[in-house]
Amino acid sequence: MIPQRLEHQVTDKGFVPIYATGVVEQPWGDYGTTDHAVWSRLYARQREVLRGRACDQFLAAMAALRMDEARIPRFSDLNLHLERATGWRLVAVEGLLPEVDFFGHLAAREFPVTWWIRTPEQMDYLTEPDLFHDLFGHVPLLMDPVFADYMCAYGRGGLKAMGLGEDALAQLARLYWYTVEFGLIRGSEGLRIYGSGILSSAGESRYAVESDAPNRIGFDRDRIMRTRYRIDSYQRGYFVIDSFEQLFEATRPDFTPIYARLADLPPWAAGEIAPGDDVITRGTGEGWSDTPDA
Ligand code: PHE
Ligand code: FE
Incomplete structure (x- = not known):
């Protein structure tokens, strides 16, 4: 030890x-x-x-x-x-x-x-x-x-x-999920994977980049912190960054007031498109199971 x-x-x-x-x-x-x-x-x-x-x-x-x-x-x-x-x-x-x-x-x-x-x-x-x-x-x-x-x-x-409490931790966990675990990045040659949950799965590697089923939405910190996710199936939506610098800068500010503000807003479902989303691809929803979001 x-x-x-x-x-x-x-x-x-x-x-x-x-x-x-x-x-x-x-x-x-x-x-x-x-x-x-x-x-x-x-x-x-x-x-x-x-x-x-x-x-x-x-x-x-x-x-x-x-x-x-x-x-x-x-x-x-x-x-x-x-x-x-x-x-x-x-x-x-x-x-x-x-x-x-x-x-x-x-x-x-x-x-x-x-x-x-x-x-x-x-x-x-x-x-x-x-x-x-x-x-x-x-x-x-x-x-x-x-x-x-x-x-x-x-x-x-x-x-x-x-x-700061459970609300803050839940919001932070969503950010981890949609970036570190299931993030996509837009490069000069198109959509690429950087999320580890995808990188370690042969099926989701293909699905995340090529399938018509999921939504792909431009990265938005506050939107992600309000978004539920799937733990028992491929994701219904992926968020797409342009660079790691963008991710780092967007998460640099003090989250304390952000947590408080977002805690008063209702969460988005995993497969939902929200007003104001930068929709890169709108998913068909094909194959989505009817189990609840996490
Ligand atoms: N800047 C955030 C805070 O003040 C911390 C954080 C950094 C969260 C990077 C996520 C990613 O709480
Ligand atoms: Fe992991």
Whole structure:
């Protein structure tokens, strides 16, 4: 076990401790042949699917990180590249962390990665994040300086939102969902993926970029913070940024008054088009299940 870290953050309330706990050592020697084979198959499949679909920053970072296709990477190897590029490092965790720990790690530029990988029966879907989602989906973009700063700012924002109540946390979670997990970016060659939930899914990688079913709407911070999302199906709507700088700048202001203002407004359903939306593609809604939004 790595000893628990205790850091401090300066806020308007003074020095506030960041408890970034839940860390284990990656039990690399315990991965079996099946674990490495699952990694290898998922990696090879996404390498093909993401050509021409993932954003340039992701593809460039994949090349720079030189993740091993044949075997599950050691986090300590990846950390050499990450720390040099943006000061981030990976920490191994058992699974989803309590909010305070998750935000605390991000604020300390530590990305928690689930150490275990799915079974061969779960190649296409599992309900909780595993190593493939966390590592393949989230880690490459931490090599990008602007995105890396966005993730750290998000962690600090999360710690602050914890003192502001459930409404603030729900709004912040929607922002994470529609950017970090399911974001699209508009490049010179069209729509590309940067959200990790898409990048780690072969089916949603194709769907998010090519399907006629979902809405695709220009990024709008306040609109996103009012928008419900889907947890048991592909998204009904995606929000499209022009650059990571746009994302970083739009989320730089103090959210405290924004949370308060938005809390009084009703939320938008996941598949809804709102007045004032910059509609890039209006979805057909084909195949949408009748389960409720989250
Ligand atoms: N600027 C936000 C705040 O003051 C924090 C934040 C940064 C939230 C980046 C999301 C992303 O709360
Ligand atoms: Fe994720």
